[in-house]
Amino acid sequence: MSYVLNDPADFADESADGFVAVHRSLVRRVPGGVARSTATAAGQVAVVIGGGSGHYPAFAGLVGQGLAHGAAMGNVFASPSAQQVYSVAKSVATEAGVLLSYGNYAGDVLNFDQAQARLIAEGIPCRTVRVTDDIYSGQRDERAKRRGVAGDLAVFRAAAWAAERGLDLDAVAEIADRANERTRSFGVAFTGCTLPGAIEPLFTIPAGQMGVGMGIHGEPGIDVRPLARADELGRLFVQGLLEEVPDGVASIRGARVAVILNGLGAVKSEELFVIYATVSRELEDAGVVVVEPEVGEYATSFEMAGVSLTLFWLDEDLEAAWASPAYTPAYRKGAVAAGTDLMGDVVADETAHAIPAASDESVTAAATVLSVVQAIRDVIDLNADDLGRLDAIAGDGDHGIGMQRGARAAAEAAHRAQTAGAGAGTVLALAGDAWALRAGGTSGALWGAGLRSAGESIGDTTAPDGSALADAVEAARAMVQAYGKAELGDKTLVDALVPFVESLRRRVDGGTPTVEAWNAAAADATSAAAATSDLVPRLGRARPHVQKSLGTPDPGAVSFALAMTAAGQVLAATGEERS
16 A cells, blocks of 8 residues: 555655655656756757656656656556657657657557657657567567566667667667567566555455466466465576567577566565576576676566566667666666756646637536536546546556546636636637646546547537537547547447437437436436446456456446536536526
8 A cells, every 4th residue: 555645646746746856966847747857969869758657667767868868757557648748758859859668558559649649740750669578468479469567678778878879760769669579578466556545456466376477557467376486486487588589589598688677566675686596597597698687676566566577688789778878866877978958847837728719608608618527527536436446356446546637637727717718618628638638548538539529519609509519529429439449349438428429419309408318318328337347348458357347337438427427417407597
């Protein structure tokens, strides 16, 4: 459990503030995360990494000379938003462009890809290398589906070395991609971890057992076995990784390999050293030449008890990268040249938005939109813990806290916009932008995009009637499905969203009064959300947890139904006041 915290929803932000306060000589705060305290050298490709909080030193601890130029920092176990990634990249970019690199998780892919598209549209060259080192998270012929774990460090080191040599963006991306192709990891877990503010762990492992191949968020591996002795565990690691030697390695004997033995939070250095003694002997017996091994914490998961081993199969360039100096808050090797051109913190003004002109009707309707967003915030606050527990059954347990952060930020943004005289469409669109920015993760991106699309559909010229509301939720549905790629039956929020949209349109077109139509559609969404208990996930982090997920409704569908029900109650109250 987390022993030191204030409001769990503020944990990631407050941790980031303290981190920067400790390491001001090395890093600075920028919108969306942190960056080096010094400016990126002219003509140098900027390496931007990132991911969810809760894995320190990944990712902020790896920002500094010889490693990343910046890190986008998401909420606990949630990807940073596209706006966060974009803002961090903009703060460190030069004319040479930006390389984005991160672990291969659905929310990160969604948000980093959107940020990349925005950077390119603005004339900033940008490439991406996703880390896919976890051998038991996908078949060998489906490496693009594998997740990233502690092998991140090897890929980030290679990318940064290439960038600091002055190579162009294509060359930096090629070396980073080569590093990823030659990195393999696998881990075991002995206990689960607990999210800040939660009472129960995110996942559990039976006493005296270990999860072999389990991921850092509790993603399933290949087996649950009796707890091994340290020497047995060392042999298990080496044998498993030597069974999958990367293409391009001619022979195990004589191969030069960098080794990362990573503690996931509760397994401490002395224990890791005991395991490494066996790892070292096993590799030596196999004829592998170990180059500058690293033993410690490089990708953690709060207080999770677990260990992972990474083998980074070197060539001439990759060995030079691995041995090169670096100096960051959490990773230091050799001596680096002192940085020059110190930069200060950059604080984003999230309240500064131009408010377009709106009709009196739309300004009046904006008050109702504000009440709807506030009602959604309130119902999410009330159900955040339950949503988190639901998500923890087959996911990473962050849905409740992510929705809470997003809904609170949306309500604040909606209030600012409505107070400033914005029309209904602008209030909803700005609420969506704030939701995406603060929530992060897949759900944050989808809710943000959906609310913005609905707001743009409603506009600021008239007060929306039933038909306009049906058009708006249809626009939201189209954006969510285009953006997230989910279809009916995938066990996502789409399984409640689509029935809601279809029910509302059918009833409005049939002449049902707006409030009655909305509440009936919300009831249909609630039934559809409950019916997701019978589905198995085909997308997202729950996809590998098929058996755990069966019999449990999808948290995204449930939270959507709760939100639409709360919105209907506001519409009903508003209608009664007017009648």
